[in-house]
Amino acid sequence: xxxxxxxxxxxxxxxxxxxxxxxxxxxxxxxxxxxxxxxxxxxxxxxxxxxxxxxxxxxxxxxxxxxxxxxxxxxxxxxxxxxxxxxxxxxxxxxxxxxxxxxxxxxxxxxxxxxxxxxxxxxxxxxxxxxxxxxxxxxxxxxxxxxxxxxxxxxxxxxxxxxxxxxxxxxxxxxxxxxxxxxxxxxxxxxxxxxxxxxxxxxxxxxxxxxxxxxxxxxxxxxxxxxxxxxxxxxxxxxxxxxxxxxxxxxxxxxxxxxxxxxxxxxxxxxxxxxxxxxxxxxxxxxxxxxxxxxxxxxxxxxxxxxxxxxxxxxxxxxxxxxxxxxxxxxxxxxx
Amino acid sequence: xxxxxxxxxxxxxxxxxxxxxxxxxxxxxxxxxxxxxxxxxxxxxxxxxxxxxxxxxxxxxxxxxxxxxxxxxxxxxxxxxxxxxxxxxxxxxxxxxxxxxxxxxxxxxxxxxxxxxxxxxxxxxxxxxxxxxxxxxxxxxxxxxxxxxxxxxxxxxxxxxxxxxxxxxxxxxxxxxxxxxxxxxxxxxxxxxxxxxxxxxxxxxxxxxxxxxxxxxxxxxxxxxxxxxxxxxxxxxxxxxxxxxxxxxxxxxxxxxxxxxxxxxxxxxxxxxxxxxxxxxxxxxxxxxxxxxxxxxxxxxxxxxxxxxxxxxxxxxxxxxxxxxxxxxxxxxxxxxxxxxxxxxxxxxxxxxxxxxxxxxxxxxxxxxxxxxxxxxxxxxxxxxxxxxxxxxxxxxxxxxxxxxxxxxxxxxxxxxxxxxxxxxxxxxxxxxxxxxxxxxxxxxxxxxxxxxxxx
Numbered sequence: 207x208x209x210x211x212x213x214x215x216x217x218x219x220x221x222x223x224x225x226x227x228x229x230x231x232x233x234x235x236x237x238x239x240x241x242x243x244x245x246x247x248x249x250x251x252x253x254x255x256x257x258x259x260x261x262x263x264x265x266x267x268x269x270x271x272x273x274x275x276x277x278x279x280x281x282x283x284x285x286x287x288x289x290x291x292x293x294x295x296x297x298x299x300x301x302x303x304x305x306x307x308x309x310x311x312x313x314x315x316x317x318x319x320x321x322x323x324x325x326x327x328x329x330x331x332x333x334x335x336x337x338x339x340x341x342x343x344x345x346x347x348x349x350x351x352x353x354x355x356x357x358x359x360x361x362x363x364x365x366x367x368x369x370x371x372x373x374x375x376x377x378x379x380x381x382x383x384x385x386x387x388x389x390x391x392x393x394x395x396x397x398x399x400x401x402x403x404x405x406x407x408x409x410x411x412x413x414x415x416x417x418x419x420x421x422x423x424x425x426x427x428x429x430x431x432x433x434x435x436x437x438x439x440x441x442x443x444x445x446x447x448x449x450x451x452x453x454x455x456x457x458x459x460x461x462x463x464x465x466x467x468x469x470x471x472x473x474x475x476x477x478x479x480x481x482x483x484x485x486x487x488x489x490x491x492x493x494x495x496x497x498x499x500x501x502x503x504x505x506x507x508x509x510x511x512x513x514x515x516x517x518x519x520x521x522x523x524x525x526x527x528x529x530x531x532x533x534x535x536x537x538x539x540x541x542x
Numbered sequence: 543x544x545x546x547x548x549x550x551x552x553x554x555x556x557x558x559x560x561x562x563x564x565x566x567x568x569x570x571x572x573x574x575x576x577x578x579x580x581x582x583x584x585x586x587x588x589x590x591x592x593x594x595x596x597x598x599x600x601x602x603x604x605x606x607x608x609x610x611x612x613x614x615x616x617x618x619x620x621x622x623x624x625x626x627x628x629x630x631x632x633x634x635x636x637x638x639x640x641x642x643x644x645x646x647x648x649x650x651x652x653x654x655x656x657x658x659x660x661x662x663x664x665x666x667x668x669x670x671x672x673x674x675x676x677x678x679x680x681x682x683x684x685x686x687x688x689x690x691x692x693x694x695x696x697x698x699x700x701x702x703x704x705x706x707x708x709x710x711x712x713x714x715x716x717x718x719x720x721x722x723x724x725x726x727x728x729x730x731x732x733x734x735x736x737x738x739x740x741x742x743x744x745x746x747x748x749x750x751x752x753x754x755x756x757x758x759x760x761x762x763x764x765x766x767x768x769x770x771x772x773x774x775x776x777x778x779x780x781x782x783x784x785x786x787x788x789x790x791x792x793x794x795x796x797x798x799x800x801x802x803x804x805x806x807x808x809x810x811x812x813x814x815x816x817x818x819x820x821x822x823x824x825x826x827x828x829x830x831x832x833x834x835x836x837x838x839x840x841x842x843x844x845x846x847x848x849x850x851x852x853x854x855x856x857x858x859x860x861x862x863x864x865x866x867x868x869x870x871x872x873x874x875x876x877x878x879x880x881x882x883x884x885x886x887x888x889x890x891x892x893x894x895x896x897x898x899x900x901x902x903x904x905x906x907x908x909x910x911x912x913x914x915x916x917x918x919x920x921x922x923x924x925x926x927x928x929x930x931x932x933x934x935x936x937x938x939x940x941x942x943x944x945x946x947x948x949x950x951x952x953x954x955x956x957x958x959x960x961x962x963x964x965x966x967x968x969x970x971x972x973x974x975x976x977x978x979x980x981x982x983x984x985x986x987x988x989x990x991x992x993x994x995x996x997x998x
Binding site for chain 1: 977
């Protein structure tokens, strides 16, 4: 019985939150990795582009709510996402046309493109803050919990409760669905294959008649979908605040590089690696040990490796270790 | 003279703008902008040494600036005796433990061949070290933080004049740069950018949460100043006479004696704050000019030529027998040290250290905008960038207000759009920075004052 309690404890405080957070990071990391693989630069505007997607979703959600449309138990935002995706893609294509294309055509070094993306970051931040403001916003409606801690306790008779929020289940489910479609697209369809070829060897791809403009456009379209859904899911699960999205850029970069930048599958797993390690290292295991160890051996302190203040520092340290020992990432990057 | 005309013109315009602010807003505002411009200029010089001279991309400027600030705290605050008694011994033992760990790792690196076992061994040393560190330090940290947490709760500093911290801050930053450089300089440009950015975030996390050392988010306030305090100045005979002399024309117009006294008092209060700011300006200007002379000499020395050769073609320089790795490390340390000085200067001017305020937008990306806009590789350009961008950063709000009022002139005062736009004026500065950066990078990629390459 105590053993079961211990497992439920870990599920509730580590596994479910880490899986959710990991999914949100994974979407962002695939976004980073796609841009890096095909357009060949580190996009510092990632976090803010996700904030843009989330902002548009919120605006459409408000509109739908004001008209009186809702999805019942599910959050209205799900209905708003498709419209938001279209607008976000539009914004990205616009940015690409007016900003990035010039440098791509001139074959500028990646560092210059990264600098340009900082300019885009400033502008996107301004746009998001001017339109919706910098404050914290919650836009989740519908049924909040799938299982409540109390209900779970009554159901099973255990001491520890397991609470699962519907936003968590939605996040994990949508991420898995989206990522499977993306991998199917990249590996099975002709367009996807042409994108991988372009990422692998640009000149060879051009020789075989692949249209670079089309590849770039499709990359931004996929990026728009990922950014909007990733941003909206993060906002649904936690809350929407432009500044957190900018901060999230750092673990997202860490996830992309840990997984091997340019490798979408690596980025997907990298998201979970970062999320799990952040939560594993900063969780206080005292209660866990109280369940599995006999009374005489119970720990006195919190049994916490690092305080939660160092959550971000954990993922960055992992990144630096990976960069030192396997600069290509765990899953060998640089091929889509 | 003719060759430098654009430099003189650009600086003339910049000074003119600041003087205009002095005339139209107030001399206080103008001087505080000027002081911040000088500090920004020091930071941009640091970034320019790395990026302009050697092509090294360093997005960790924030971390070095924060370390400089930390130096200001550790140098100038008086030591807290009770805290030292409560936990000082253990903290010193922990320092020794860290030194021991470093030597152990060095020993392993020197005496064993590269293998998996060596890697695991080093990892084991680090993990065991951290566990021992935590066990030894936990109690004493608790004890230190428990001592009068509202005002101290930390070890304090050395109680020396704060000016020393400018040098110490440089050393702190150089130390961090040495470690970062050893670890990350082998990486490709964009990886290096991300790695340095993340390392600086780790540094900030440590400064924010190690309360026994820095008071963390509780901030350290009331740092000692290198210049006189306003309140003291206002009571000094010579200062009042000075103000009276300066404003004699204005004062003579007032005939009533009590009115005259009131006006003089008002002028003294204003004058004292201007005087303090002028003192800071003098100090900062000295640093800027000294650094400018040194960096300028370095740029045109054989060493500077070698750095440019390495920047432009690493492999060729390597083939010519230049030690690229060593020179990269050296210039990384030098540039970071300059940023450390700037960090210490900033805290000196503010008189307070707020770890929570160190954000990458303000201390990394904005400085980079300054370098790119001003002209990388050219010290005069970098300084101008610091001035121009900081000026715009501060004056963006009035400019935005003016533009919004101009564009929405047909709308009523209570129009929803107009009210919303006016509420979000603070964020227009981001828009201006982004636009400025993009326009410069597109149409003048070498910056306002491009690098001059002298061919003899």
